Amino acid sequence: MNTPINLLEKPFFEELSNRIREFINNNSDSLTFEHPDFQVDQEITFLAGYNKDILYTSKIFAFNKQTLEAYIYWDCFWFPINLNERIQTI
Numbered sequence: 001m002n003t004p005i006n007l008l009e010k011p012f013f014e015e016l017s018n019r020i021r022e023f024i025n026n027n028s029d030s031l032t033f034e035h036p037d038f039q040v041d042q043e044i045t046f047l048a049g050y051n052k053d054i055l056y057t058s059k060i061f062a063f064n065k066q067t068l069e070a071y072i073y074w075d076c077f078w079f080p081i082n083l084n085e086r087i088q089t090i
Contacts, residue, residue: 002055003055004045004055004056004057005054005055005056005057006056006057006058007056007057007058007073007074008043008057008058008059008073012075016073016074016075016077017073019077020061020071020073020077023071023077023078024061024062029065030064030065030066031062031063031064031065031071032062032063032064032065032068033062033063034063035063035068035070036068037083038060038063038070038083039060040060040061040062040063041059041060041061042059042060043057043058043059044057044058044059044060044070044072044083044087045057045087046058046072046081046083046086046087047086048074048076048081048086052085052086056074058072058073058074059072059073060072060073061073061077063080064080067080067082069081069082069083070082070083
């Protein structure tokens with residue numbers, strides 16, 4: 001497997017953080033910050049891309065209240081991911 005792309009080191013991170021804060025404020029009723037296996041601000045490595053073939057490192061900022069899927073600091077932050085399907089151990 002290739003070396004993960006660390007999204008936390010990308011130049012868009014500060015702008016993205018501002019957009020994510022706005023997303024949290026606008027969607028607080030459908031979000032939770034608790035999960036039985038993961039934590040907010042936990043750094044994870046996960047698969048993404050159209051074919052789930054790109055390895056990224058980023059961190060969790062919230063969870064979907066109903067599904068417990070994670071919202072991640074990345075350009076598709078509004079799209080929750082199932083960590084059981086995508087998390088990778090290096």
